[in-house]
Amino acid sequence: MNQLFDLSDKVVVVTGATGILAGGSAKYLQKNGAIVVYLGRNKDRVNLATEEAKSISEKFMGLTCDVLDEASLREGFEKVIEKYGRVDALVNGAGGNMPGATIGPEKEIFDLDLEDYSKVMDLNLKGTVLPTLVFSQAFKEQKTGCVINFSSMSSTQALTRVLGYSNAKAAIDNFTRWMATEMAIKYGDGVRVNAVAPGFFISKQNRALLTNEDGSFTDRGQQVINKTPFRRFGKQEEVYGAIHYLISDASSFVTGSVMAVDGGFSCFSGV
Numbered sequence: 268m269n270q271l272f273d274l275s276d277k278v279v280v281v282t283g284a285t286g287i288l289a290g291g292s293a294k295y296l297q298k299n300g301a302i303v304v305y306l307g308r309n310k311d312r313v314n315l316a317t318e319e320a321k322s323i324s325e326k327f328m329g330l331t332c333d334v335l336d337e338a339s340l341r342e343g344f345e346k347v348i349e350k351y352g353r354v355d356a357l358v359n360g361a362g363g364n365m366p367g368a369t370i371g372p373e374k375e376i377f378d379l380d381l382e383d384y385s386k387v388m389d390l391n392l393k394g395t396v397l398p399t400l401v402f403s404q405a406f407k408e409q410k411t412g413c414v415i416n417f418s419s420m421s422s423t424q425a426l427t428r429v430l431g432y433s434n435a436k437a438a439i440d441n442f443t444r445w446m447a448t449e450m451a452i453k454y455g456d457g458v459r460v461n462a463v464a465p466g467f468f469i470s471k472q473n474r475a476l477l478t479n480e481d482g483s484f485t486d487r488g489q490q491v492i493n494k495t496p497f498r499r500f501g502k503q504e505e506v507y508g509a510i511h512y513l514i515s516d517a518s519s520f521v522t523g524s525v526m527a528v529d530g531g532f533s534c535f536s537g538v
């Protein structure tokens with residue numbers, strides 16, 4: 268492979284590695300030579316992910332950690348350092364929405380459940396900030412390393428219903444820029460922070476919102492397709508290349524960017 272894109276033996280920690288986009292990315296990175304740490308909250312699901320990882324290579328480890336639990340993240344960080352001595356990249360994939368933090372068409376804005384709103388803000392924002400603070404400590408010593416966050420189309424455009432999620436993802440864009448600046452100023456140009464902003468990919472969380480049981484689109488699914496010039500949802504493997512690029516030396520002068528992987532959703536007015 269071209270040296271610019273070489274991932275061989277880079278130690279990459281992936282949170283939410285039991286899920287669809289981050290989990291798929293984790294396996295992709297391992298297949299391309301990286302040493303991958305599969306981090307997830309649920310022990311059984313982490314075990315399932317590492318069972319699959321065994322068939323790829325010996326270069327992996329599983330970590331059961333909640334991204335909102337600083338103590339478990341610190342313990343996880345120590346295990347990674349003990350085993351591999353370094354961290355080259357952190358992919359902050361844990362995140363998602365919760366029904367209570369949304370305003371459905373049948374609801375008033377005033378019905379917002381503030382407790383669920385806070386949970387979604389915490390999972391998506393604090394669940395990215397905390398792992399970054401813990402795992403990027405390695406970057407300070409190494410003077411190299413990178414973070415890839417997960418933003419969303421909802422960070423820059425108002426998407427109906429998903430208030431908490433949108434607020435959190437907007438903050439992720441800001442956190443990406445802030446951390447990119449601060450890390451570069453403090454630790455030099457080998458430390459980079461970027462984000463990917465996936466458009467619409469079918470996941471467990473949004474399947475019922477976007478597609479009917481017979482595979483046809485719901486009204487909301489059709490609205491998304493209408494605003495996507497490619498006229499389709501993304502396939503999970505279509506996000507892997509952006510993550511590969513942002514981890515590799517090919518993006519050595521790229522920091523603070525939020526890369527849309529969206530079939531054109533963010534550039535199209537819909538008209």
Ligand SMILES: NC(=O)c1ccc[n+]([C@@H]2O[C@H](COP(=O)([O-])OP(=O)(O)OC[C@H]3O[C@@H](n4cnc5c(N)ncnc54)[C@H](O)[C@@H]3O)[C@@H](O)[C@H]2O)c1
Pocket residue numbers: 282283284285286287288289290306307308309332333334335359360361362363364390394417418419420464465466467468469470471472473
């Ligand atoms: N699927 C899409 O269309 C889409 C679009 C834009 C952005 N995103 C973002 O991409 C990221 C990955 O999404 P996905 O579709 O793969 O979702 P997913 O639900 O398949 O995966 C998320 C994973 O995070 C894990 N997780 C949840 N809470 C956790 C916690 N407290 N600690 C540790 N792990 C936890 C879950 O167990 C799950 O395995 C998320 O941040 C999501 O918001 C997804």
